[in-house]
Amino acid sequence: xxxxxxxxxxxxxxxxxxxxxxxxxxxxxxxxxxxxxxxxxxxxxxxxxxxxxxxxxxxxxxxxxxxxxxxxxxxxxxxxxxxxxxxxxxxxxxxxxxxxxxxxxxxxxxxxxxxxxxxxxxxxxxxxxxxxxxxxxxxxxxxxxxxxxxxxxxxxxxxxxxxxxxxxxxxxxxxxxxxxxxxxxxxxxxxxxxxxxxxxxxxxxxxxxxxxxxxxxxxxxxxxxxxxxxxxxxxxxxxxxxxxxxxxxxxxxxxxxxxxxxxxxxxxxxxxxxxxxxxxxxxxxxxxxxxxxxxxxxxxxxxxxxxxxxxxxxxxxxxxxxxxxxxxxxxxxxxxxxxxxxxxxxxxxxxxxxxxxxxxxxxxxxxxxxxxxxxxxxxxxxxxxxxxxxxxxxxxxxxxxxxxxxxxxxxxxxxxxxxxxx
Amino acid sequence: xxxxxxxxxxxxxxxxxxxxxxxxxxxxxxxxxxxxxxxxxxxxxxxxxxxxxxxxxxxxxxxxxxxxxxxxxxxxxxxxxxxxxxxxxxxxxxxxxxxxxxxxxxxxxxxxxxxxxxxxxxxxxxxxxxxxxxxxxxxxxxxxxxxxxxxxxxxxxxxxxxxxxxxxxxxxxxxxxxxxxxxxxxxxxxxxxxxxxxxxxxxxxxxxxxxxxxxxxxxxxxxxxxxxxxxxxxxxxxxxxxxxxxxxxxxxxxxxxxxxxxxxxxxxxxxxxxxxxxxxxxxxxxxxxxxxxxxxxxxxxxxxxxxxxxxxxxxxxxxxxxxxxxxxxxxxxxxxxxxxxxxxxxxxxxxxxxxxxxxxxxxxxxxxxxxxxxxxxxxxxxxxxxxxxxxxxxxxxxxxxxxxxxxxxxxxxxxxxxxxxxxxxxxxxxxxxxxxxxxxxxxxxxxxxxxxxxxxxxxxxxxxxxxxxxxxxxxxxxxxxxxxxxxxxxxxxxxxxxxxxxxxxxxxxxxxxxxxxxxxxxxxxxxxxx
Numbered sequence: 015x016x017x018x019x020x021x022x023x024x025x026x027x028x029x030x031x032x033x034x035x036x037x038x039x040x041x042x043x044x045x046x047x048x049x050x051x052x053x054x055x056x057x058x059x060x061x062x063x064x065x066x067x068x069x070x071x072x073x074x075x076x077x078x079x080x081x082x083x084x085x086x087x088x089x090x091x092x093x094x095x096x097x098x099x100x101x102x103x104x105x106x107x108x109x110x111x112x113x114x115x116x117x118x119x120x121x122x123x124x125x126x127x128x129x130x131x132x133x134x135x136x137x138x139x140x141x142x143x144x145x146x147x148x149x150x151x152x153x154x155x156x157x158x159x160x161x162x163x164x165x166x167x168x169x170x171x172x173x174x175x176x177x178x179x180x181x182x183x184x185x186x187x188x189x190x191x192x193x194x195x196x197x198x199x200x201x202x203x204x205x206x207x208x209x210x211x212x213x214x215x216x217x218x219x220x221x222x223x224x225x226x227x228x229x230x231x232x233x234x235x236x237x238x239x240x241x242x243x244x245x246x247x248x249x250x251x252x253x254x255x256x257x258x259x260x261x262x263x264x265x266x267x268x269x270x271x272x273x274x275x276x277x278x279x280x281x282x283x284x285x286x287x288x289x290x291x292x293x294x295x296x297x298x299x300x301x302x303x304x305x306x307x308x309x310x311x312x313x314x315x316x317x318x319x320x321x322x323x324x325x326x327x328x329x330x331x332x333x334x335x336x337x338x339x340x341x342x343x344x345x346x347x348x349x350x351x352x353x354x355x356x357x358x359x360x361x362x363x364x365x366x367x368x369x370x371x372x373x374x375x376x377x378x379x380x381x382x383x384x385x386x387x388x389x390x391x392x393x394x395x396x397x398x399x400x401x402x403x404x405x406x407x408x409x410x411x412x413x414x415x416x417x418x419x420x421x422x423x424x425x426x427x428x429x430x431x432x433x434x435x436x
Numbered sequence: 437x438x439x440x441x442x443x444x445x446x447x448x449x450x451x452x453x454x455x456x457x458x459x460x461x462x463x464x465x466x467x468x469x470x471x472x473x474x475x476x477x478x479x480x481x482x483x484x485x486x487x488x489x490x491x492x493x494x495x496x497x498x499x500x501x502x503x504x505x506x507x508x509x510x511x512x513x514x515x516x517x518x519x520x521x522x523x524x525x526x527x528x529x530x531x532x533x534x535x536x537x538x539x540x541x542x543x544x545x546x547x548x549x550x551x552x553x554x555x556x557x558x559x560x561x562x563x564x565x566x567x568x569x570x571x572x573x574x575x576x577x578x579x580x581x582x583x584x585x586x587x588x589x590x591x592x593x594x595x596x597x598x599x600x601x602x603x604x605x606x607x608x609x610x611x612x613x614x615x616x617x618x619x620x621x622x623x624x625x626x627x628x629x630x631x632x633x634x635x636x637x638x639x640x641x642x643x644x645x646x647x648x649x650x651x652x653x654x655x656x657x658x659x660x661x662x663x664x665x666x667x668x669x670x671x672x673x674x675x676x677x678x679x680x681x682x683x684x685x686x687x688x689x690x691x692x693x694x695x696x697x698x699x700x701x702x703x704x705x706x707x708x709x710x711x712x713x714x715x716x717x718x719x720x721x722x723x724x725x726x727x728x729x730x731x732x733x734x735x736x737x738x739x740x741x742x743x744x745x746x747x748x749x750x751x752x753x754x755x756x757x758x759x760x761x762x763x764x765x766x767x768x769x770x771x772x773x774x775x776x777x778x779x780x781x782x783x784x785x786x787x788x789x790x791x792x793x794x795x796x797x798x799x800x801x802x803x804x805x806x807x808x809x810x811x812x813x814x815x816x817x818x819x820x821x822x823x824x825x826x827x828x829x830x831x832x833x834x835x836x837x838x839x840x841x842x843x844x845x846x847x848x849x850x851x852x853x854x855x856x857x858x859x860x861x862x863x864x865x866x867x868x869x870x871x872x873x874x875x876x877x878x879x880x881x882x883x884x885x886x887x888x889x890x891x892x893x894x895x896x897x898x899x900x901x902x903x904x905x906x907x908x909x910x911x912x913x914x915x916x917x918x919x920x921x922x923x924x925x926x927x928x929x930x931x932x933x934x935x936x937x938x939x940x941x942x943x944x945x946x947x948x949x950x951x952x953x954x955x956x957x958x959x960x961x962x963x964x965x966x
Contacts, residue, residue: 052944055941055944055945056944056948056949057948057949061948124949124950124951125890125949125950126890126893126894126916126950126951126952126955127955127959128950128951128952128953128954128955128956129951129954130951130954158844160844160845160846160891161890161891163890163891163894163897165894165897165898165901166893166894166897166898166912166959169897169901169959169960169961170913170955170956170959170960172960173956173958173959173960174956175956197843197844197845198844198845198848262949263890263949263950264887264890264945264949265941265945267949329940330936330937330940331937331940331941331943331944332937333937336932336933336936336937337931337932337933337936338932338933339713339714339717339728339930339932339933340714341932357710358710360931361928361931364921364924365920365921365923365924365942365943365946366917366920366921366946366947366952366953367953369943408948409940409943409944409947409948410947412948414948
């Protein structure tokens with residue numbers, strides 16, 4: 015029967031980061047998750063905070079910390095250490111992290127040619143943060159790949175008020191080798207082709223031949239390899255003769271897959287276990303303690319016993335919180351109460367603006383134990399992290415990654431102290 | 437002749453007028469089939485639903501059911517249908533049902549329960565009795581397009597996005613012209629005519645008012661829920677007087693539970709309320725236990741073109757819109773209001789659209805001295821060029837048979853390829869994404885546009901850059917925002933369970949990764965990109 019110091023439920027950025035940090039500190043860690051999570055659906059950068067008018071992430075964090083019930087109210091102090099730990103993990107994985115929370119939030123281009131604020135990005139996306147000087151942006155579309163819209167994005171970027179943007183924005187559509195007969199290519203299938211050294215050499219030559227004279231940064235779909243990413247990025251820069259900017263598009267997200275894979279490798283390297291693809295089907299509890307969880311496994315259930323359990327199952331988007339037709343919200347693993355606005359105020363009229371429901375989640379105390387209406391802990395050996403937390407609005411505040419990393423670090427450091435698990 | 441309204445009835449009237457040699461043009465304020473015809477449950481009625489409450493409508497339905505199977509077979513999936521008595525349905529209704537069907541000329545064949553449950557294993561095992569009827573699933577967009585295509589073959593013309601903003605009359609009150617405005621360009625035009633048929637359904641009161649006539653419609657809002665798969669393979673109806681959530685229709689890959697019936701002041705009021713959703717789910721559970729736990733993709737509502745005929749002879753009007761007959765009425769505003777040459781066709785069902793058109797055109801033609809007989813039941817409708825396959829399997833086969841870039845799926849949920857999308861744009865190069873949805877089913881599946889909206893938007897934009905879009909076509913960014921908003925309207929009332937998670941995924945893509953909320957107002961027009 016597997017026994018761990020800590021079982022982390024959920025394999026998103028929060029869960030994997032927390033498990034990696036615990037495992038690196040010597041704890042016996044097991045990650046159990048129903049599936050991969052936000053990493054695979056999002057852009058792979060580190061959104062810490064970008065509420066309206068914030069000039070830096072730090073300023074954004076300060077603004078959000080003042081919002082009633084926002085996790086930054088007590089997590090702001092953990093953020094620097096959390097991001098430093100993340101940076102170390104990403105550097106170990108040769109993914110890299112560029113930018114800090116004190117850097118200015120810069121407008122970077124998205125795959126449809128809108129501008130979004132960012133300050134901390136993986137190395138492959140980071141050249142978009144650097145002042146453009148006299149550089150132009152050349153967007154490259156890849157024939158047969160449906161989700162890079164270079165011409166449309168370029169037209170939008172030229173129509174945008176892009177302060178301090180590139181000298182000019184252009185688009186080229188390039189047909190890469192051996193793709194002509196394929197249909198419905200998505201980002202991972204292209205990225206796996208880039209992992210192949212011989213193919214990518216041909217592909218990069220084809221792209222290089224289409225680059226006009228001048229100083230450019232080359233905007234490519236975020237498909238520059240999964241396993242061999244660092245090599246692909248390096249070769250792309252040298253073969254194209256310009257800096258390269260990956261632009262993430264529709265899921266599955268290759269930058270997110272790299273991130274999840276890197277964290278998973280680090281957990282395994284520190285003798286942790288990662289079990290993805292199985293739901294929690296039963297929970298054993300004794301008063302205010304969880305004794306064990308049971309997960310589905312091949313033709314049986316697996317009982318996981320631990321001293322502490324970290325709930326990192328995400329909010330509504332991650333299926334950690336599920337809504338019922340009557341408007342009731344259910345935390346799916348432990349049945350914790352979910353704080354949320356009343357059903358008739360969940361949504362705004364326009365889909366592209368903030369919705370009150372975004373703030374729904376689990377209310378916790380300062381060590382991240384779930385609490386009841388009386389603010390007293392409901393379970394002593396459970397910690398809730400990431401977007402399962404109430405009071406954060408990751409879509410509107412662009413704070414999801416910062417809260418994930420800060421809460422993961424906060425909880426990992428507290429659980430590493432033996433007294434807390436008791 | 438001018439026909440106002442581009443739903444099934446207007447298209448039917450236009451075709452009938454043209455087939456009798458009358459020169460006619462149709463004006464639709466939005467897209468064709470974007471009003472009530474495109475917002476119903478997709479049922480080709482056998483008429484059995486109305487045998488007791490509305491025998492005239494029932495007879496019309498069964499007659500037209502046979503006609504449509506003959507003239508528009510490609511738009512109908514012969515699912516068959518059942519009427520079932522659940523434990524909650526009244527005994528006396530069940531007792532009277534066979535005789536009432538027989539009286540209306542409707543075949544209702546008793547079905548043994550074990551046979552019923554073999555065919556439809558998810559149905560409530562408490563069902564006490566079942567009858568098989570000639571219900572079927574009908575594709576409204578295909579039907580209206582085919583009807584319009586036939587009208588055009590006979591010399592008629594049809595315009596969409598042309599709301600009628602005025603009606604000009606002569607000194608004796610007679611109709612002289614309609615004034616229209618192009619909804620996209622704002623350009624106004626006057627179309628001279630001798631007569632007008634208002635086939636504007638629930639909006640007929642507003643159209644009549646433009647000519648100075650009074651017509652009091654009682655729009656009946658009917659809300660429906662779309663489930664992500666077929667819960668039954670045939671249409672299933674409750675053996676009870678018409679009520680909320682008593683019809684389940686398999687349509688394409690989904691099934692639709694309908695309907696509520698609420699009298700509304702404004703026919704544009706298509707908001708589905710939480711109470712309606714609750715009522716529909718509660719009734720749905722009586723047909724298919726556990727249905728309320730199945731995944732609902734969206735909710736939508738249409739406005740029934742109900743007309744309380746009690747008004748005609750001064751009887752007390754009905755309080756409940758369910759009491760208003762579904763039968764149709766041809767109103768001659770010349771005789772009634774002194775507006776010679778204006779006719780309104782109100783009431784009726786989509787199933788009876790051809791009959792409604794025939795009765796209308798009979799009256800109009802007679803007044804114009806045209807003695808040609810109606811032939812709309814004799815001539816089979818054309819299959820629209822580049823036929824859009826009804827079956828998902830056919831679409832899949834087409835995807836597999838085709839190759840190259842145009843076989844790429846723009847919409848995975850509904851297997852819409854780039855070829856299909858560009859074909860639809862070739863046909864109507866002023867299309868918005870929502871117009872393309874009606875012709876291709878783009879965005880109608882579980883993800884409700886999360887993946888296909890940016891892809892289709894980029895396709896629209898590329899065609900604009902290549903000069904292959906009509907000037908009236910919406911800007912790409914406007915198209916994206918409008919379609920995202922349209923899809924959201926349908927998801928919001930049923931946002932729970934997996935569909936709420938899907939909505940959050942969609943929000944993550946649109947706002948998080950793509951920052952669609954920060955797009956410039958319109959996409960740039962310059963094409964110095966290649």
